[in-house]
Amino acid sequence: MQEHDEHERKWHLAAKVLSGSSLDAEEQLAWEALQADSQFQLEYAQVKKYWQQLEGLPYGRIDAGRDWQTVWSRIQHQVPATTPSRRLVAPWLRYAAIIALCVSVAFFAGWKLSGPAAGPGAAHALTVIEAPPGSKTRVTLPDSSTVWLNAKSRLSFDERFGVDNRNLALEGEAFFDVIKSDMPFRVRTPLYDVAVLGTAFNVKAYADDDRVITTLVHGSVRIERKNDAGATEVIMLKPNEKVTAYRTTPGGPAFSGRYRYTVDRGIDAEMETAWKDGWLSVQGESLLELARKLERVYDIKIDFEGKTLENYRYTGRLRQLSLEQVLKALSLTSPVAFTIDEKKVTLREDKSSTSKYRSLQNP
Structure with a gap:
């Protein structure tokens, strides 16, 4: 029980420090003593890294008490032996919940990121960012790329994003401004993958729409999809071009049936992406x-x-x-x-x- 309380105390202090809340004299001495705890410092450094990437997240939608309790049961995958505290009710708790959300484990069915970070049988911690209906969200990713999520959209990526992959899964609509890198940036939709190195583009893939659209603003993108025979087909886009997949067989589950692909050239890409502004x-x-x-x-x-x-x-x-x-x-x-x-x-x-x-x- 003593060890249980000690772990609670460590993360109680960490949450206060990261949220800018002041420590009393006793807490300050305890925090200074933790600087000699090498295992805790490794864990704290990881949490701090995510904390510093939170500028674009929708803070106003965090329910501190509920989220803190929920994510602490998940964060144990990354911070072993740590348990939630029922006493964490101060105003800074809202920010503590955000810290935990960014490193929580959120496995959700139906998505599997491509690339080396998601090999056969692998299970990886996912960061899931959502823009609920009626809102938009701007997010800075770990590789410094920027994403605008439109209403009713979800973006997910694993813990290795920016380390050995830049793979994401998208449901809904998002505008990406990608930092150039030798590591490909790949967005997976239910119909096809969009691969780039550094560019700005928009992807619209809502489950209740009969079309999936990718629009290129600048740079270049590579659309990769599997045809009915299982072979990979590639479509290359230049600036002010878009590819649209039209569903030709109505009814049935989302993203099922047959699709017809067209490429439109000389479009007004700024018009297509005006929603983010x-x-x-x-x-x-x-x-x-x-x-x-x-x-x-x-x-x-x-x-x-x-x-x-x-x-x-x-x-x-x-x-x-x-x-x-x-x-x-x-x-x-x-x-x-x-x-x-x-x-x-x-x-x-x-x-x-x-x-x-x-x-x-x-x-």
Whole structure:
């Protein structure tokens, strides 16, 4: 029991030091004594490294008490014999929880990072970063590359990222500004891998969309996918080009069925990536597709009264204002009326203005 309390005390002090909280005289003496504990110093150095990489994480969404208890049960994989303390209730606990989250073990099914860090039978600690519906997140990765995660997106990478691999798995949408290195930077989506050395590009791979899109801003990217015969096919992109995988067999689980691949050249890549700068941009998208985007951005549910509206198509860019302001702008450019009931939006056709709007139907 004494050893149990001693480990608690060490990490209680470490969390206070890293979060900038002051130590009383007794705590200061105990912290100074820990400088001679070589095993603890090795563990503390690892935690401190992750702490210093937290600038882009969504602190406001951390539930300190809950997260601290949860992650301490996981962090034991990296900091043996350490157990959670029920007494950690001070204001700095919120930051302590963030420390633990960054080194916690989070195995989640369905993803397996490629490359040497994920060999057959290997089990690796994963860092998982999420941008929930209604929010965006900017993250600086361990290799100093920067990622913007769009709403309802998840990014994961293992503990060897930046050491012997730069492999990540993405679900949702993200913009990557990659630091150049001889070590390839690889993003795995459910349909294909995107490999680069140093560049800026955008990947959109939402489970509820019928297309997966990669857009290149500058540099070059290599798209690698397995065809139906199991052979690897490669698509190279240059700046202001994008590859789109269209699902041609509707229904069934996400990312299943057949896909048709196209490459568009001479596009406006800045338009495609404007979301990270607070713009809502659409390029020939149907109202149904736009509705899905609005659901993610504003964390709402949109219902249609009638199928006709779903085929209206839009092109343009609008600053991400309040939900009501965006819907009003939509109603000014098309025969769309709306009602908002808390987190539910209902769209219906405004027949009084239908004749003033020339809809562009799907080919």
